[in-house]
Amino acid sequence: MSKRVAIIGTRGYPSYYGGFETAVRHVAPALADAGWDVTVYGRPGQERDDDPSLDPRITRRTTGGLESRSLSTLTYGLTAVLDTIGRRPDVTLVMNCANGYWLPLLKLAGIPTVVNVDGIEWERAKWGRLAKAVFRTGARMTARTADALVFDAHAIGHYWRRVFGKDGDVIPYGGTEATALQLHPADAHLTGAPFALVVARFVPENTVREFLVAAEWIAEQHPVVIVGSSGHGGELDQHARLLADANPNVHWLGHVSDDDRLFALWQHAGAYFHGHSVGGTNPALVQAMHLGAPTVARDTVYNREVLARTDATFVEPEPGAIADAVLSLLGDRAEQERLGRAVRERARDHYTWRSVCDAYERVLADRAGVAPTPSEVAA
Known part of the structure; x- marks a missing residue:
């Protein structure tokens, strides 16, 4: 049985911009190992085409948006959502609750959504009053519309339960072990x-x-x-x-x-x-x-x-x-x-990538209405 997932809200695959991109570099290939047809949406010029970790099984799609400090997430998220609706995957993994504005479009199209809400962006000093309001409104819409929520820490989950009355799955980040390395x-x-x-x-x-x-x-x-x-x-x-x-x-x-x-x-x-x-x-x-x-x-x-x-x-x-x-x-x-x-x-x-990837596969499979692949098979 085909299992199709679209990943929205990062700068692409593979990309090294931030935490979401780090997660997708690990989660996307792991989902492919588990039998998923994976599409990752990105932005122009943000992906590493020469990266040795590039997995040819991952479909990469680039959509347009405004290169603005306060509008880039919203505009790139909108164009990715519109493209996703045309391709109709079984489930969508959305990174960043700022994309909550577009979740109603996916719901109208009958596409289940799993949202990693990220941190509490409206508390970050780098954002002005308008940007903070935009993030908080996006969070409220995410709380109302998302089919499942992912928190990367228990403390974030406690906040969402207290402020928005919503629960979800805690899936943190993983890390990579290394043998003894020489300094560059x-x-x-x-x-x-x-x-x-x-x-x-x-x-x-x-x-x-x-x-x-x-x-x-x-x-x-x-x-x-x-x-x-x-x-x-x-x-x-x-x-x-x-x-x-x-x-x-x-x-x-x-x-x-x-x-x-x-x-x-x-x-x-x-x-x-x-x-x-x-x-x-x-x-x-x-x-x-x-x-x-x-x-x-x-x-x-x-x-x-x-x-x-x-x-x-x-x-x-x-x-x-x-x-x-x-x-x-x-x-x-x-x-x-x-x-x-x-x-x-x-x-x-x-905090291992194996446990992180297994957890994402379980929550996505649950929302898509399919059986998750046993971890020993995926590995």
Whole structure:
């Protein structure tokens, strides 16, 4: 029996933009392994056609939209939904509750919808008042119209039950394990040195500004590696550039798309600072845990959920607190090794791509009215 699913709301397949794209790079091939006919919608120029992980079984469709910070998700979502209605899959996996505006169209067409609601976008500092209102209205429409909801953390599920009165399935992100990796030649100078690492998009809620201040103090004793950017040359990019230019112990790499290079940095770091404050299970944190990165995290309900029982250090978003915690960890090799083992075990027990993909297949099969493929067959 044919099982057809359309995936809407990401930048395409394969793409490395963010968490949704990371999930689709794993979930789409796993669904194909389980016998699904998979179509992934994307945006022009956002897919990696030369990516060695590209699975030829995945149908890729590109639709149009407005390249606008506040309208791109809505416009690309609309054109993807209209195209999906013409192709009539058995079920649609929609990423991002901002696409809730278009769910009634899929319902009218008789196409079941499973929506990954993402984080609580209307609490992100990067959005203005209008954008926050758009996201919140999209969430309300998602709550009313979606056939099934997916939350990437229990804390997100609690929020939706409390605010919107809706329940769903908790499916977090997974991570990839790796054997011992050598640092990239460009990072070879860090070999043997306990260095601090941060990996984050440069937006206010990721505590980047506070870390950049802390980095000046940390760099007096240890190297500091900063991975990330705003993507548009903003104030934080300028701060990172000036800091790196003025201090030979600070290394700003910008966005790193080479997974092997990034994974090696996580694997060799003496202290990884995770400052994300809004959202559920963060894919960067999960990946860092799989690679045994000793973690200092901003104290949030989401980070505590993911790092539970690892004895990771949680700090307030203040430069002094961040610097003190990172320096303490960098100065204690035994604690680095102990914490690295603890976060790796936590990731292996709770955040694997196999379990994530199996969970998506079950919820999609349920909404499509078909039997899921046993995981041992799909594997």
